[in-house]
Amino acid sequence: MKKTLQTSIIHPAYTAPDGFDAYPPAIHHASTVLFKDVAAMRSGEWKNKNAYNYGLHGTPTTFTLEARLAELEGGTHCLLAPSGLAAIAMVDFALLKTGDDVLLPENVYNPNRELGKWLANDFGITARYYDPLVGAGIAGLIQPNTKLIWTEAPGSVSMEVPDLPAICEAAHARGVLVALDNTWSAGLALRGFDMGVDIVMQALTKYQSGGSDVLMGALVTRDAALNDRLALAHMRLGMGVSADDAFLVMRGLPSMKLRFEAHDASARTVAAWLKARPEITKVLHPAFEDCPGHETWKRDFTGAGGLFSVLFDVRYSEAQTDRFIDSLELFGLGYSWGGANSLVMPYRIQHMRRDWQDGGTLVRFNIGLEDSADLIADIERALATL
Numbered sequence: 001m002k003k004t005l006q007t008s009i010i011h012p013a014y015t016a017p018d019g020f021d022a023y024p025p026a027i028h029h030a031s032t033v034l035f036k037d038v039a040a041m042r043s044g045e046w047k048n049k050n051a052y053n054y055g056l057h058g059t060p061t062t063f064t065l066e067a068r069l070a071e072l073e074g075g076t077h078c079l080l081a082p083s084g085l086a087a088i089a090m091v092d093f094a095l096l097k098t099g100d101d102v103l104l105p106e107n108v109y110n111p112n113r114e115l116g117k118w119l120a121n122d123f124g125i126t127a128r129y130y131d132p133l134v135g136a137g138i139a140g141l142i143q144p145n146t147k148l149i150w151t152e153a154p155g156s157v158s159m160e161v162p163d164l165p166a167i168c169e170a171a172h173a174r175g176v177l178v179a180l181d182n183t184w185s186a187g188l189a190l191r192g193f194d195m196g197v198d199i200v201m202q203a204l205t206k207y208q209s210g211g212s213d214v215l216m217g218a219l220v221t222r223d224a225a226l227n228d229r230l231a232l233a234h235m236r237l238g239m240g241v242s243a244d245d246a247f248l249v250m251r252g253l254p255s256m257k258l259r260f261e262a263h264d265a266s267a268r269t270v271a272a273w274l275k276a277r278p279e280i281t282k283v284l285h286p287a288f289e290d291c292p293g294h295e296t297w298k299r300d301f302t303g304a305g306g307l308f309s310v311l312f313d314v315r316y317s318e319a320q321t322d323r324f325i326d327s328l329e330l331f332g333l334g335y336s337w338g339g340a341n342s343l344v345m346p347y348r349i350q351h352m353r354r355d356w357q358d359g360g361t362l363v364r365f366n367i368g369l370e371d372s373a374d375l376i377a378d379i380e381r382a383l384a385t386l
């Protein structure tokens with residue numbers, strides 16, 4: 001067919017030769033996906049991962065990342081979302097309808113709590129909050145209309161470690177599904193499916209990416225029927241991720257375990273140093289006895305993340321602990337974690353948690369990949385400003 005210049009620039013004759021192979025996966029950018037012929041288009045199904053239908057429903061790049069994440073978590077199916085919070089929302093919209101009830105731990109990631117409030121205020125769903133240490137006692141909270149129990153291990157500010165096997169057993173005895181936000185352990189230090197959960201959620205924004213430069217989330221299951229329910233919400237809500245972002249996460253995965261172990265070791269060194277300081281009353285790190293659920297952590301986890309909190313003695317005012325934070329040089333003041341840079345954040349935990357007993361400012365640390373001796377020297381210097 002004869003083509004003008006304008007058309008031929010859009011329909012070029014050259015295609016690169018087949019047979020190229022390399023370790024990094026190819027990055028496929030696509031909205032439109034081309035079908036071989038009309039019959040292929042008609043036989044295609046949006047959720048069939050053996051074929052392609054539309055860029056939003058998957059490309060070789062996103063299918064490859066999903067498969068790697070499912071394998072890492074010990075599951076069989078994975079769906080990507082444009083953020084960790086979007087993955088959480090996908091679970092709720094897939095599994096809950098008007099008249100249903102969802103249980104969330106008091107220490108749940110705060111935007112997940114916000115989502116629960118929205119469901120309760122505008123969607124006719126009840127969202128109830130439970131003591132993260134409730135364990136088998138969750139049975140007493142389950143109602144006939146309870147459809148979903150969220151868990152987070154540990155809660156990402158106050159760090160209580162839940163008894164997941166006990167919660168899962170009670171939930172499954174009543175046909176209730178359990179979703180786990182497993183971001184803190186990156187799926188490395190805690191095996192969600194071994195604990196009995198039905199859905200593992202990950203904020204890939206954290207350790208999987210490791211670069212503080214991408215937002216993404218994932219849901220992993222090992223039940224095809226449950227994955228189908230989630231996939232329907234994924235499709236209906238238009239949960240697409242960028243190919244370049246998927247590449248960044250894939251680039252982070254091979255080094256994740258080594259980075260995680262480095263974060264873990266350094267965080268325990270810094271936390272142990274803080275534990276010995278007179279300014280600090282509690283170290284809320286699951287590997288330390290101060291942390292509620294520490295025995296459960298010892299039983300169920302093989303390691304720890306780089307994120308933990310401390311409580312300052314009540315004799316220090318918030319203005320003083322704010323000055324401490326502002327005096328730190330190696331710790332950035334910012335949300336999120338899992339990247340190379342150490343971060344710090346104060347929380348008004350007494351305002352966030354109706355059930356909170358302790359006084360004193362709660363300060364959360366994310367220990368990055370700097371030398372822990374330098375981090376300790378920085379903290380020591382900043383403590384002197386108290």
Ligand SMILES: *Cc1c(COP(=O)(O)O)cnc(C)c1O
Nearest residue numbers: 083084085109156183203205216
């Ligand atoms: C960061 C985080 C999320 C949400 O991830 P985003 O990608 O930032 O939306 C959810 N749960 C936990 C525990 C997190 O730390």
